[in-house]
Amino acid sequence: MTIFGIETSCDETAAAVVENGVKEICSVVASSKELHEETGGIVPEVAARKQVESITPVIQECFERYKESQGFSSIKDCMRSVDAVAVTVGPGLVGSLVVGIEAAKALSLALGKPIIPVNHLVGHIYANFIDNKDTIEFPAVALLVSGGHTDLVLVKDHHKLEYVGGTLDDAAGEAFDKVARLLGLSKYLGGALLSKKAQECEENTLKGKLPRPMLDQDNFDFSFSGLKTAARRIVEEKKYSTEVIAKEFEDAVVDVLTEKTIKAVKKFGVKTILLGGGVSANTSLRDRFMKESARIGIKTHIPPIRLCTDNAVYIAGAAFFNNRPEKYEKIDANPALGIMDLL
Ligand code: KG4
Ligand code: ZN
8 A cells, every 4th residue: 555645743844655554665854944943943834834835846756756766657647556645633833734734635635545644643653664674563662752742652553552651841852952952052953963962972970960850750751841950050050061961961861761661661561662753863862772672671663763853754654554544624733632642
């Protein structure tokens, strides 16, 4: 089954073609990140306008690449070969979501093919199935760590998710971004830059000085706003280098995310850990998960870095495994969708 996926939940405009939920045929991602760097944060109206500008060229480029990779003689032929159109319906910015949804409706109508609504967060989980040579065994615990969400989810099977816990305040990515800003590394989406600085740290002279929030609590919830405030105090002291603060902050986040996930693995007796979301691109987090899970004989799957941040490949993948076509008139943007909605 060939699915054409569209993702426009925030500041990326993306389209992709995926076969049977696992084989990436082609993918195109355009980002308006640079515009939001200028304003030091995302202005939803600006992001939505950029989505309007980018959606048609991104879809066209994706069909071009599909045609080329499969040797179709015309774009029409390759459009006809698509079995369904998948689109992110939430969570996200409403103005951005609507652009992708309307484009998906138009394609679906023109091609006479069904449309499959996809939850962006569930999509992140399915990045693990793309071109993965290993078989993913259920039940699994999924840790979703993005700019807007930090959730622990028990994945009993496709379509069978149970919410286990999540952040009570900031998401892990949001905390990375805010501390990167405090350190003067980036005004917008500084997680990767903070991580780069942390790698340059030769000795962590702050080791253990930042809190590891909620680790001692018997639940699966997280809190990152106190950690962010503690990091601010240390930055204001001006006693430590950027590299050292970045390293200690990253270690604190990684400690909490790893330990709470391993605790969930033990409690629910699962065989597998699945990581997803932009923060799962973090090298230190990836290394720690691989090490800790190997120690207890559990397999961790982590998507390749380019599939951790937003794209349409995992949207098309998720649609294959949770294939529930909806009628056009029922498909609407839902900016506040949670991980458990739309299963
Ligand atoms: O999943 P995503 O692309 O967008 C959302 O759905 O939110 O995640 C973006 C988040 C941002 O907060 C960004 O700073 C963070 O992922 N991120 C990272 C890294 N790469 C992206 N955080 C830490 N280390 C990284 N290498
Ligand atoms: Zn995302």
